Amino acid sequence: MGSLRQAIQASSAEDAAQAAAKPSSVAREVFMLRLFMYVIYTTQAIVVSYFPLYFLDRGYSAGQIGIIYSTGPFISIFANIIFGTASDKYRTIKKIMTLLMFGQLVMVSLLFTTDAFVIVCVIMLAFYFFQMPVNPLSDSLILLSSQFTSKPYALIRVFGSLGFAFSAFLVGQLLKWTGSAATIPLAICSIGLALLLSFTLKDYQGPKRKVDFVGFLKIIRQPSILTYFAIVLVVSIAHRMYEGFLVVTMRELGADDSLVGIAWMISAISEIPVLYLLGKYGHKFKELPLLAIASLMYALRFWLIGEISSPGWIIPIQAMHSITFGIYMVTALRYLSRIIPDEFRSSGQAVYAIVWSGIAGAISGTAGGAVYEHFGKTAFFHLATALALIASAAFWFKYYRNQDG
Template sequence: MEGVSAATARQAWMLRMYTFAIYTTQALLVSYFPLYFLSKGFNEQQIGVLYSSGPLISILANLLMGAASDKYRTIRKVLILLLFGQLVAAACLLPASSFWAVVTIMFFFYFCQTPMVPLTDSLIVLASPHIKQPYALIRIFGSIGFCVSAYFLGLILKAVGTQWTVAVCIATIIATLLIAFLMRDYQGTMRKMDFSGFFRLVRKPDVVLFFSIVLIVSIAHRMNEGFLGVTMNKMGASDTLVGAAWSMSSLSEIPILYLMGKYGHRYKELPLLFFASVLYALRFWLNGHITTPYGFVLTQLLHSVTFGIFFSTALRYVAQIIPDEYRSSGMALFAIVWTGFAGVISGLFGGYLYQQYGSGLFFDVAAALALLAGLMFIGKHMLARR
């Protein structure tokens, strides 16, 4: 019995370490890749195109990888394959200099990178009853990884130069790959996968409405994520200060994820999503009226009660409306909305809006979208009660 307990504890720590590692790479992509592209001479609209290329390809990538995972009943092997693909793409990115060469490489890189988080979420959800840990208490280590990496990788890049961003990314991918080989695979129900049933499920009005509202919040979230570093850079912020802002956001979400893991089930999902959306609106409105880069470090603390509550609660709601046999596909669908469609719209529309009208109107539009989504969540809740 002790041996089983020790093995379970070991696998729980492997999953924590793996989650920490994939969010290390995520921190680089979110915090420093826009600055890396800026240093290569690309303008805001070109960065918007690069930023939207990942979400565009993620729509196909998440569908394919989620379906492959469900069909072949393995998440770990799919993750390892995707990590190898990221490694190849990052190596190709090192010598690339022309804009369209970088776009092409980033398409492939994002094809392999964007399914990582939803597949990892599926793995954590399926592993949870086996390792006796709730989802949020494993996902916390992703926040810790993002927080630590965003700050300390910023210090490293400040010392060696922004041009080393891709080389650092290669190192984080290799570390993640090594941990992935030591992890266990976890599987869902033994019922046969029926894609016709899945497509019937996602055409239900309640499911369609929920994902439509999530899309509105996602666009606002991705607008902030894609252009926060650029805005700070234009105000004179160093790479370290940009990293500090992102570190504050991840650090702030750790206690919230812990509390959501312990007590979140006591509260209804839709009112919680309304609350998070309204605070998203406040956060983005404040971003639109800040005149010093240090102000963004403070507003990023609101990441705790916006993303921390929204993401964990939305996944809980998805787990209720999507059965276990479609778990990876359901998470992939969530990722397609959260990352794919939202990323394309926020990158192309947001890039144009930012370049033409500046950061003030840009963040005001993001705030308006978040407020609209909040009103729709609470409206949906009130209709369901009636």
């Protein structure tokens, strides 16, 4: 969070040194960054796609899995602040990234020691404490590296999407033969590799900057911004409900682990062309109508999942990830950057991250898990559908009322 502000500029001395860097050094750094992104997103593919199945096979209920799932978004609110501030204060991303990988490795290893639900919750809470800040810090590292490598952010970050997609598929194929017991050893291997790779990264640095708490408070007090974040929260809860219980739903429908991997691979790959098109042509379209359309497509996606009875139908439904999350993610941040003054931009992004990852994830995991356990799949996804429809209508209302979309 706070570390993203490091990416704005590097010191003049570092710029001079970077400008004189050898092409071979630049090529090596680009390769290592891409490999590092691939590996950390491999870990995320395992955690998101297969940890729920691992806990399901350990005998946990949907409600218990929801509680475990909600610990990550909850702790992310504090973890991002702590490690982002530490990155700003000590002007290092590499060392903090190494610490995060070591912490993840220790916590995942502890899952071998117990099946007690309360203890597992504590372990996963600690694991997410070290895992959730990885994305914003890695984004900062890529942005800072561009001044040294001259490689755009997207050309390095896309390897993360590729890592998630292919790893989700390959891990699924492997678990089909080995069973879910291999999930934790695979996670240990991917985290261990990421830990080793973290030592090879160049530690780019930006200038020290204070966290703008005054700007933060000023942002959240503006009624128009509060309205926007409220709508974002509604659709975010629906998205997190879907994301958190997709694999549970697939297992309930009779899907094996390989089909789960294919489903996640399809969703990750589908967003790549949409992200490219929005990056090139998205500025030609109004943001609020695009957000309304994305929310409407979310509603259709959730309704279809709630109605199907065969796991095979989830594959084409997962391709809708491109016109739901793909559009929503880029457009929501673009609209945010337009309505918030530059001096409060970091604070606005911080609020967005807390709403999207923290609050929405905690609500969807706890309340959503209870709904799924007591009322079943259909009612669960119908609730997500209703939330997405409410968000779509709210985006349209905000657009027509203000005509500022």
